[in-house]
Amino acid sequence: MDKSEQNETAYRWVVAVAAGIVMTTSFVSLTSFGILSPDIAASMRINPAPVQEVGVDCFSVGLFAAFFLGHGGVFDNRIREGVMLA
Numbered sequence: 001m002d003k004s005e006q007n008e009t010a011y012r013w014v015v016a017v018a019a020g021i022v023m024t025t026s027f028v029s030l031t032s033f034g035i036l037s038p039d040i041a042a043s044m045r046i047n048p049a050p051v052q053e054v055g056v057d058c059f060s061v062g063l064f065a066a067f068f069l070g071h072g073g074v075f076d077n078r079i080r081e082g083v084m085l086a
Helices: 003-044 048-072 079-085
Strands: none
């Protein structure tokens, strides 16, 4: 293995670890929202059921949009616009 192949292999591991961390934080935030949605609803003085349903749906649609945009190359060329849209 020459130096460029070693750098490429190391870069792949860094990207894999970064993707794992991002996915973990996404799942943790969705779980936290599910646990805290009754408190959020209580602070807004509304029924907890719609808050949880709408919140989880919005989060799921946002994740889908982010993954869809990521595969479309928006984040490669226009990072700010991609993040704002997601």
